[in-house]
Amino acid sequence: MKNYLYLTLIILTFSCNKKTEELKTKIESTINNETIEDTDIVNLPTEENKMLKIHNDISNAMANMRNDSLLSVSSKQFTDSLIYLIKNNNNTLNYPFEKLQKENALKMATSEDKKLRVYSWDNNSGGSMRFFNQIYQFDANGNIMVNESLASNDSQAYFSKIYTVQNKNNESIYLVISNNILSSKYSVQHINAYKIGTENLQNAAVFKTKKETLSSISVEFDFFSVVDRPERPVELITLENNILKISLVDDKQNVTRKNLIYEWNGDVFIYKGIK
Numbered sequence: 001m002k003n004y005l006y007l008t009l010i011i012l013t014f015s016c017n018k019k020t021e022e023l024k025t026k027i028e029s030t031i032n033n034e035t036i037e038d039t040d041i042v043n044l045p046t047e048e049n050k051m052l053k054i055h056n057d058i059s060n061a062m063a064n065m066r067n068d069s070l071l072s073v074s075s076k077q078f079t080d081s082l083i084y085l086i087k088n089n090n091n092t093l094n095y096p097f098e099k100l101q102k103e104n105a106l107k108m109a110t111s112e113d114k115k116l117r118v119y120s121w122d123n124n125s126g127g128s129m130r131f132f133n134q135i136y137q138f139d140a141n142g143n144i145m146v147n148e149s150l151a152s153n154d155s156q157a158y159f160s161k162i163y164t165v166q167n168k169n170n171e172s173i174y175l176v177i178s179n180n181i182l183s184s185k186y187s188v189q190h191i192n193a194y195k196i197g198t199e200n201l202q203n204a205a206v207f208k209t210k211k212e213t214l215s216s217i218s219v220e221f222d223f224f225s226v227v228d229r230p231e232r233p234v235e236l237i238t239l240e241n242n243i244l245k246i247s248l249v250d251d252k253q254n255v256t257r258k259n260l261i262y263e264w265n266g267d268v269f270i271y272k273g274i275k
Contacts, residue, residue, distance in 0.1 A: 118159040130155065162176050177189065191218075244261070
């Protein structure tokens with residue numbers, strides 16, 4: 001009888017320890033809102049359809065009989081759902097989100113090597129000045145990292161393109177193009193240079209002007225001076241064959257036909273003049 005009770009006690013102890021370890025593992029896997037279960041089983045097309053439904057609610061709230069209360073609730077739901085989905089599913093880094101992009105619910109750009117992706121979406125809190133939430137998602141030595149930035153006092157920009165150059169150390173330098181809408185008249189286009197560190201996205205000072213070396217350059221312009229151009233957003237900053245062109249604006253912020261020219265030398269973009 002004693003042997004039987006002793007054996008039963010051992011089995012119960014082993015079972016409790018196993019459940020404790022399972023619980024510990026589950027808790028550890030949910031740190032920073034990341035769960036192994038979500039990564040393994042979530043169906044991204046299904047989740048995208050859910051996001052699309054929320055976007056439809058936003059569109060309905062902005063219709064003829066504008067419903068600000070529903071708009072606020074739906075916009076927050078869209079933001080919370082998208083951030084949670086991306087944070088908890090590493091495979092979103094390669095998912096196209098075609099439906100959300102087609103409906104203009106989400107703007108995103110992905111680097112050629114698929115290691116950096118940027119997402120942006122209008123949070124619907126602005127008027128002629130638009131406010132955009134942002135997510136940076138990147139592969140840091142096999143670890144998928146996510147940084148979000150929500151617009152509040154700063155209206156922030158939406159992303160439109162990522163260029164990539166390689167430096168002499170064979171590091172990728174990512175040139176992210178983004179766009180502020182300050183009013184129906186005034187806008188800003190930016191180029192920001194980054195490189196991926198071991199755990200974070202780092203500013204890369206690669207734009208060498210006459211006086212200093214910068215990690216970003218911005219062009220403030222009057223949108224009506226380029227309104228007839230067909231591309232959207234208008235491309236005032238372009239890179240081709242290692243030549244970076246940045247549109248020159250006059251003292252009234254009208255875009256001219258001239259460009260500031262920078263050339264990539266394997267370390268930095270060197271300013272070459274105006275052409």
